[in-house]
Amino acid sequence: MxxxxxxxxxxxxxxxxxxxxxxxxxxxxxxxxxxxxxxxxxxxxxxxxxxxxxxxxxxxxxxxxxxxxxxxxxxxxxxxxxxxxxxINLMGTLSELADIIYAATLSDDQLQEYEDKIKALMKDDGSVFLGDVSDALNISQTLIRGIVKRSSILEIKGYKIELASGAE
Missing domain, CATH: 1.10.10.10 (Winged helix-like DNA-binding domain superfamily/Winged helix DNA-binding domain)
Structure with a gap:
């Protein structure tokens, strides 16, 4: 193997x-x-x-x-x-670490609330820029990345958030 x-x-x-x-x-x-x-x-x-x-x-x-x-x-x-x-080989600021821990420990209901808010911001092409989500929700891009990494229905492609393939 x-x-x-x-x-x-x-x-x-x-x-x-x-x-x-x-x-x-x-x-x-x-x-x-x-x-x-x-x-x-x-x-x-x-x-x-x-x-x-x-x-x-x-x-x-x-x-x-x-x-x-x-x-x-x-x-x-x-x-x-x-x-x-x-x-695991990384270094980050304490604020980044706090955002990552928060994203990793969100309840399923909290995660779904964020997913719904992000989906509501999506344009007709089914995507939204990461910076636009950060501004609209008033949260850091690190936290948004953590939420999207955690999500089963969202993914990041470049600087955009899109619906993941196979998402229900």
Whole structure:
């Protein structure tokens, strides 16, 4: 097996790492994915709708890889963790750290409130500039990045926030 290391250099990326296993189902799914290839029907059967959402989140943050396997119903897409190790190598200000910890510890309801506010700011093309969100919500860009990294439905592309592919 190839050993791959995810190097975390951005404080906002910590939110993704912490959120990848912040519930019992996510933790168990991550452990299962680290030991073998698993298909979506198997994940849904074992973990239900939350397992599917967790898989989409892991895919969004590029923690899993896919391949086609031959199953009893023919070819099926299977998933597995891409990395075997994580190395955290970063430095940030105390205010950045405070924003990252806050984003990582938001309740699901608080996160959804931020997601709804950000979606309401999106233009017809389904995107909004990070700076515009910062100004409109009167919060730091670091906190916004943390919220988006935590979100299953939003992603950052360059200086814009967009809806993530596969978002419900």
């Amino acid at each position: 190839v050993s791959r290391i995810k190097v975390v250099n951005d404080p906002g990326e910590l939110v993704s790492i912490f959120h990848a296993a912040d519930s019992d189902i996510k933790r168990k799914l991550l452990l299962d994915l680290s030991t073998g290839w698993i298909t979506l029907p198997t994940i849904e059967q074992k973990y239900g709708k939350e397992g599917r959402r967790a898989l989409l989140y892991l895919d969004k943050i590029k923690m899993i890889e896919t391949q086609w396997i031959t199953g009893s119903n023919g070819p099926e897409k299977a998933y597995h963790t891409y990395y075997t190790n994580v190395q």
